[in-house]
Amino acid sequence: MTNDEGRGVSSAAACMKPSSLSFAWAAKALVLGLLLLPGCAKKTACLVEQDPATLSCSPTRLFALPEKTNTLDVTAMAYSAKSVAGSSRAKPRAANGALLTDQVNAIAVSPDLLESHGLRLDQKIRLKGLGEFVVMDVMSPRHTRTIDIYFGSDHAGALQWGKRELTISWE
Numbered sequence: 191m192t193n194d195e196g197r198g199v200s201s202a203a204a205c206m207k208p209s210s211l212s213f214a215w216a217a218k219a220l221v222l223g224l225l226l227l228p229g230c231a232k233k234t235a236c237l238v239e240q241d242p243a244t245l246s247c248s249p250t251r252l253f254a255l256p257e258k259t260n261t262l263d264v265t266a267m268a269y270s271a272k273s274v275a276g277s278s279r280a281k282p283r284a285a286n287g288a289l290l291t292d293q294v295n296a297i298a299v300s301p302d303l304l305e306s307h308g309l310r311l312d313q314k315i316r317l318k319g320l321g322e323f324v325v326m327d328v329m330s331p332r333h334t335r336t337i338d339i340y341f342g343s344d345h346a347g348a349l350q351w352g353k354r355e356l357t358i359s360w361e
Contacts, residue, residue, distance in 0.1 A: 259359050262307060265336045266317070266356040268348035269298070284326035286311050292342030298327035300336040315360040 271282045271290065282290040290296055297317075303309045313325045317339070329338055337358065341348040 259361055260308065261357055261359040262303075262335070263355060263357050264303070266351075266354050267336065267338050268341050268351035269338045270341045270345040270348040271343045272345040273348065285328050286326055288326055290326070290340055290342070292344075294326070294340065294342070295321065295323040296326040296340040297323045298329045298338040298340070299325050300329045300333035301331050302334045303337070304328065309360065313360060315358050318357040318359070320356075 284290055284296060285298075288294070288296075297315070299309055304311075309315070309325055311325055311328070314322055315325060316322050317337075320339075323339070326340075327338070329336060337356070339351070341351065
């Protein structure tokens with residue numbers, strides 16, 4: 191048996207019907223899809239919006255673009271309850287009225303970070319290498335691109351921290 195160009199055609203290919211060729215292609219595509227999709231299927235969007243009846247999730251959430259993250263290099267200083275209240279016995283409060291305790295991960299930000307960079311009170315931000323903090327206070331207008339990290343009652347720790355450069359990020 192020969193094709194139009196005179197070359198020999200294998201008997202197996204000649205006997206195959208078009209439907210069996212498309213089935214072989216579909217099987218290969220299925221295997222390829224199973225190899226490539228596990229990373230997509232494990233996105234947290236699926237865990238949040240999963241329909242228990244169908245075990246599927248919304249395609250808009252599955253393939254959504256990540257939220258924009260803002261980052262900025264700032265000067266970081268430290269403050270303690272003693273520097274806020276004047277004595278270690280007084281109970282300091284943040285600008286939003288919340289009581290500052292040793293367990294609170296609070297920061298104060300310079301006014302320009304609120305006005306020009308879109309930060310706001312009660313917003314969560316990440317300090318590179320330190321974790322997540324909440325913007326709970328505003329510093330004096332004389333500071334720019336600066337944050338103050340609240341050290342609770344650890345006044346010596348705040349003094350030891352001193353002044354450093356950090357990267358902050360927020361959504």
